[in-house]
Amino acid sequence: MKKKCLLHICCAPCATQTIECLNSEYSITGYFYNPNIEPLAEYNLRLDALFKLNSIVNIDLFIGDYDNRYWRKVIKGFENDKEGGKRCELCIDLRLKNAAYFASALKIKYYTTTLSISPYKNYELIKTLGEQYAKEYNIVFIAEDFKKNGGYKKSIELSKKYELYRQKYCGCKIQ
Numbered sequence: 001m002k003k004k005c006l007l008h009i010c011c012a013p014c015a016t017q018t019i020e021c022l023n024s025e026y027s028i029t030g031y032f033y034n035p036n037i038e039p040l041a042e043y044n045l046r047l048d049a050l051f052k053l054n055s056i057v058n059i060d061l062f063i064g065d066y067d068n069r070y071w072r073k074v075i076k077g078f079e080n081d082k083e084g085g086k087r088c089e090l091c092i093d094l095r096l097k098n099a100a101y102f103a104s105a106l107k108i109k110y111y112t113t114t115l116s117i118s119p120y121k122n123y124e125l126i127k128t129l130g131e132q133y134a135k136e137y138n139i140v141f142i143a144e145d146f147k148k149n150g151g152y153k154k155s156i157e158l159s160k161k162y163e164l165y166r167q168k169y170c171g172c173k174i175q
């Protein structure tokens, strides 16, 4: 029997290959929680792309709150950091903490995130935070670097195949 896993999804293109990687071993519940995406119209475009992907991959899917005001509070003081700096650390921290909490609330033992498939994200940071919140919520973080073995390239190919919308920037409007 497959193990249950909550997959935090940042966007449909990153979810394509990540789901491929996890599918054989895990029964996946997707969780789209990204209050960092600006503006709201862009958030909706990415959410629609995820619904389109899910009409193909058919996983259980939850959509988190879009509380962009709260996200702005969390990153306050670091708005002018370069991408990859403290602002991104706080942004990733918030999303992983929320995903870990949600997995534990659903009694799902394993969780992970699509974020590591991006070559622009710091894998070691994702792993450290993922494991920290796994400990806090008594669950297990799947510390997989999904960009390995050509994972990022495969995600682009799958996105093209499924004709998914692919955004041109990470998420917030202050990069």
Ligand code: SF4
Binding pocket: 036, 037, 083, 084, 087, 088, 089, 091, 092, 170, 171, 172, 173, 175
């Ligand atoms: S660049 Fe991306 S990871 Fe960094 S703060 Fe903005 S949305 Fe978050």
